[in-house]
Amino acid sequence: KKFVLLRHIFVGYSAVALNHIIDFKEKKQEIAKPVSPSELFPSLPIVQGTSKRLKVLTRLTLVVSDPSHCNLLRSTSTNIRLYDIIAVFPKTEKLFHIACTTLDVDLVCINVTEKLPFYFRRPPVNMAIDRGIYFELLYTPAIKDSTMRRYTISNAISLMQICKGKNIVISSAAERPLELRGPYDVANLGLLFGLSEGEAKAAVSTNCRATMLHGETRKSACGVVYTVKKLHKIEEEETVPACKKAKTQA
Amino acid sequence: MSAPLRRLQQAPRHLLVCEKGHARHERSRHAAHVRDHAYNCRVSVLIPECGVLPQVLKSAVADLGEYYVVRGLSVHQLVAHEFVESFVRKGSCYALAYNTRIDQDNTAALLPTGKLILSVDKDTYEELGLQGRPSRYSGKKPMRYIITIDLTDSSFHPDGKKHKRVLWALKEKKPLEFDFLLAWYNSGAEGSTLMSYFSKNQIQALKPKVTFSTLRDLQCPVLQSNELQGKPEESCSTEELFEWLGAVLNQVNLDNVSSSFLSTYCCPQPNTIVDQAFLCTITGFIIPEKIIQLLEQLCCYFGEPKLAQWLTLTVHGFADSPVSWRENEHGFHKGGENLYNFVIFRNLDYWLQMALGTNDDCPP
Numbered sequence: 001k002k003f004v005l006l007r008h009i010f011v012g013y014s015a016v017a018l019n020h021i022i023d024f025k026e027k028k029q030e031i032a033k034p035v036s037p038s039e040l041f042p043s044l045p046i047v048q049g050t051s052k053r054l055k056v057l058t059r060l061t062l063v064v065s066d067p068s069h070c071n072l073l074r075s076t077s078t079n080i081r082l083y084d085i086i087a088v089f090p091k092t093e094k095l096f097h098i099a100c101t102t103l104d105v106d107l108v109c110i111n112v113t114e115k116l117p118f119y120f121r122r123p124p125v126n127m128a129i130d131r132g133i134y135f136e137l138l139y140t141p142a143i144k145d146s147t148m149r150r151y152t153i154s155n156a157i158s159l160m161q162i163c164k165g166k167n168i169v170i171s172s173a174a175e176r177p178l179e180l181r182g183p184y185d186v187a188n189l190g191l192l193f194g195l196s197e198g199e200a201k202a203a204v205s206t207n208c209r210a211t212m213l214h215g216e217t218r219k220s221a222c223g224v225v226y227t228v229k230k231l232h233k234i235e236e237e238e239t240v241p242a243c244k245k246a247k248t249q250a
Numbered sequence: 251m252s253a254p255l256r257r258l259q260q261a262p263r264h265l266l267v268c269e270k271g272h273a274r275h276e277r278s279r280h281a282a283h284v285r286d287h288a289y290n291c292r293v294s295v296l297i298p299e300c301g302v303l304p305q306v307l308k309s310a311v312a313d314l315g316e317y318y319v320v321r322g323l324s325v326h327q328l329v330a331h332e333f334v335e336s337f338v339r340k341g342s343c344y345a346l347a348y349n350t351r352i353d354q355d356n357t358a359a360l361l362p363t364g365k366l367i368l369s370v371d372k373d374t375y376e377e378l379g380l381q382g383r384p385s386r387y388s389g390k391k392p393m394r395y396i397i398t399i400d401l402t403d404s405s406f407h408p409d410g411k412k413h414k415r416v417l418w419a420l421k422e423k424k425p426l427e428f429d430f431l432l433a434w435y436n437s438g439a440e441g442s443t444l445m446s447y448f449s450k451n452q453i454q455a456l457k458p459k460v461t462f463s464t465l466r467d468l469q470c471p472v473l474q475s476n477e478l479q480g481k482p483e484e485s486c487s488t489e490e491l492f493e494w495l496g497a498v499l500n501q502v503n504l505d506n507v508s509s510s511f512l513s514t515y516c517c518p519q520p521n522t523i524v525d526q527a528f529l530c531t532i533t534g535f536i537i538p539e540k541i542i543q544l545l546e547q548l549c550c551y552f553g554e555p556k557l558a559q560w561l562t563l564t565v566h567g568f569a570d571s572p573v574s575w576r577e578n579e580h581g582f583h584k585g586g587e588n589l590y591n592f593v594i595f596r597n598l599d600y601w602l603q604m605a606l607g608t609n610d611d612c613p614p
Contacts, residue, residue: 014354051349051429184584197262197608198389201583205353206393 002041007177008054009047012184015055015208017085019173023063057084057212061109064099065091073104085215087136093118100128106214107136107169110159112152120162134167134211135159139189140179156193165199169207262584265606267613268488270478273549273598280592280600284545284565285538286575286614287590288361289346292566293532293541294499295548298470299557300528303462310547314458317535318432318444319348321452325358325428326420328366331408334401336447338364341436344537347428352570353582358428359572362435364402368426369572369579370395377424380416387581387609396572396579431535458534465527469504469517470494473560475599483520490518492603495562495591499529541565545592552596563592574610581609 008016044053060083064070073080073088080086087107090096099108101124108128110116128135137156141148159168170190174180181189183204190200271278295311297303303311327333328345337343342362350357356370368382375382375395384392399416400406406413420426432453434444445453471486471494480487486494497504497515506516541563548563567574569586580588585607593601604613 049349050351050355052355187584197583201353202389206389 003177004174004180005041005054005056006045007180009045011180011182012047012049013054014047014050014052015057015212017057017059017171019059019061019087020083021061021063057215059083059085059087061087061089063089063091064095067095067098070095070098070103081219083215084219085211086218091117096120097124100124100131100133104218105133106211106218107134109136109138110155112138112155113141113148114151116155116158120159122162125159125162129163129167132210132214134169134207134214135163136169136171137193138173139170139181139186140173142189143179143181153192160194165195167207168193168195168199168203169211170203171208263608264585264587265610265612266489266492267604268478269602269604270476271600271602273594273600280545280602281542283575283590283602283604283613284541287538287565287567287588288344288573289359289568289571290536290538290541290565291533291568292564293536293544294564294566295530295544295561296495296498296527296564297551297558297561298468298524298527301464301526303528303530304551307547307551310544311460311530311532314532314534314536314540314544315433315435316455316457317537318448319454319456320430320432320448322427323430323448323451324420325366325368325426326417328358328360329399329401329413329416329420331413333447334364336443337434338401341434342537342539344431344433344435344535346431346535346568346571348431349429350570351582352572352580352586356426356428357570357572358426358430360401361573361577364400365577366399366401367572367577368397368399370397374424374426378419378426379423380419385581386579386611387583398577433535433537435537435539456534458532458536461531461533463529463531465498465529466525468498468524468527469521470524470527471518472520472522473593473595475560475595475597475601478601485520486518488601488603491593491601492591492605494518495564499564536565545594548594549598552594552598556596558596560593560595563594565590574606575604575613578611578613579609581607583608 005016044056046053060080062069062072070088073086085107086105087109088099088103088105089109089111090099091111096108096118099105137152137159139152142152168190170186170193172180172186186204187200190203191197195203271280273280338360343360344362345358345360347356347358352369354371356368356374358369359367361367368380369385370378370382372393372395375397378397380397380399382395382397385394385396388394403412432444432448445455471491472484473491474481474485477485478488480490493515494517497513502513502515503510504515504517506514545563548561551561567580567588569582569588571580571588574580574588580586587605587607588610590602590604593603606613
């Protein structure tokens with residue numbers, strides 16, 4: 001993990017999110033506390049070419065294939081709130097709809113390793129864009145295997161036709177340093193998916209920053225809802241619209 | 251489906267402006283163009299049919315002055331009244347933030363006209379509280395803002411509200427600190443006082459790095475000074491020259507050998523093979539006044555009869571500089587090139603080519 005992080009600074013990234021995947025198909029899994037970046041590096045290294053330090057965030061991906069798996073997101077006693085970014089990987093169309101419209105997440109992962117079992121439809125995608133949720137595409141499977149490359153490109157293009165290139169984040173799922181590619185190369189890959197020049201660059205820069213801010217407001221907004229619950233009901237209704245507004249402006 | 255395929259065949263937007271003139275003409279704008287391009291990081295001179303650089307040119311290259319690197323300099327020190335009076339008003343002061351990326355981080359630059367340019371991201375702009383305008387290359391939701399402060403403005407005196415506000419914003423509200431590259435040109439007094447002014451910060455004086463090399467058996471395109479577009483079978487066009495020059499300066503092999511996977515580029519026709527060509531590369535923080543002196547010396551090169559038909563002077567700007575020419579905004583999309591190239595002919599005609607990248611305005 002350390003070597004993959006170190007490679008990021010030489011290739012040109014200034015912020016990295018470490019991912020922890022939870023798959024509900026296996027036996028009941030506990031969500032552990034996120035690995036703190038200070039355990040990997042006593043002081044974060046400086047990105048090559050700038051004088052800033054690398055920013056390391058923690059991220060949780062939930063692979064959901066059943067609506068009951070989403071209950072974990074609503075529960076309040078787990079370590080979920082310690083993660084900076086929460087992503088969900090829906091496996092069925094119904095779950096995709098739920099993820100876009102009601103679930104409290106920052107990213108919705110799009111499957112790139114196999115043919116999509118469902119088609120994207122405009123209403124849930126537009127709702128997700130309005131709520132400030134971003135769709136994530138991975139590029140490392142495309143490096144590893146040519147069949148997955150075909151699925152990556154075809155799934156990405158069908159997503160583009162519905163969302164028109166808005167709210168896309170392209171990320172790697174790199175486990176080894178060799179699977180990493182520079183940010184400008186990844187932006188060029190975005191052109192292959194059907195994004196325009198500006199949208200492709202945004203997919204690796206401004207959209208990622210917006211996701212980080214969305215995660216921050218989600219973390220802090222969660223705290224606000226928590227305390228409001230104890231107050232009088234009328235005040236609760238007044239503050240809830242403000243939370244929604246904070247989400248979309250992130 | 252065809253739109254992404256069409257986009258793949260197009261390169262990102264780029265601009266190449268070609269101009270023709272005569273160096274000794276009274277209305278020639280070659281010096282003005284050089285002066286307008288404030289921040290230069292690399293100067294390359296290519297002289298075909300030349301094995302050894304003449305002594306005059308060698309001393310001109312060695313006399314490019316020195317520049318200073320200051321680490322951890324706060325921007326409010328550049329706005330301080332003392333600095334403005336001692337350096338900005340007397341002569342041309344150049345400052346550029348170093349080790350920052352224009353598409354990600356905050357950047358600061360001080361132009362010789364006395365304007366301080368701050369290119370900041372959205373969060374910093376909102377925290378800083380100074381008036382600026384959104385960047386032109388930012389899209390629908392501005393993510394980048396440009397703040398311009400005129401330090402030589404008559405209303406910018408130490409007791410004025412403007413000065414107080416700027417100092418407060420840069421000192422207390424959101425202190426900005428960068429590593430700066432500094433240079434000062436004063437046609438009169440000595441220029442070593444920058445060292446003494448910033449002696450409390452870690453200031454270091456550096457001289458530009460110069461390398462010489464001789465290229466053998468080089469294919470050079472044939473050019474005619476009055477034919478910018480080139481005549482088929484007689485001379486090459488400016489675009490062809492520009493590409494060829496880029497290949498030569500990057501040491502790309504022009505043979506188009508079948509075993510080479512790097513490049514299939516060939517020298518444009520018609521071309522001649524030249525026995526030797528002299529290439530001189532200067533890297534550092536080079537100010538336009540010195541480049542004008544070098545240009546003059548290169549024009550005098552043709553004072554004596556020489557084999558060469560033309561020579562070139564290429565100047566590269568910093569990829570992360572917030573301005574390109576004058577105060578035109580410069581951005582980094584996938585490449586941050588902002589460079590210009592002079593081709594000087596035997597009869598002192600010149601071609602000037604100015605090249606810019608995607609997020610840039612047309613040069614004046």
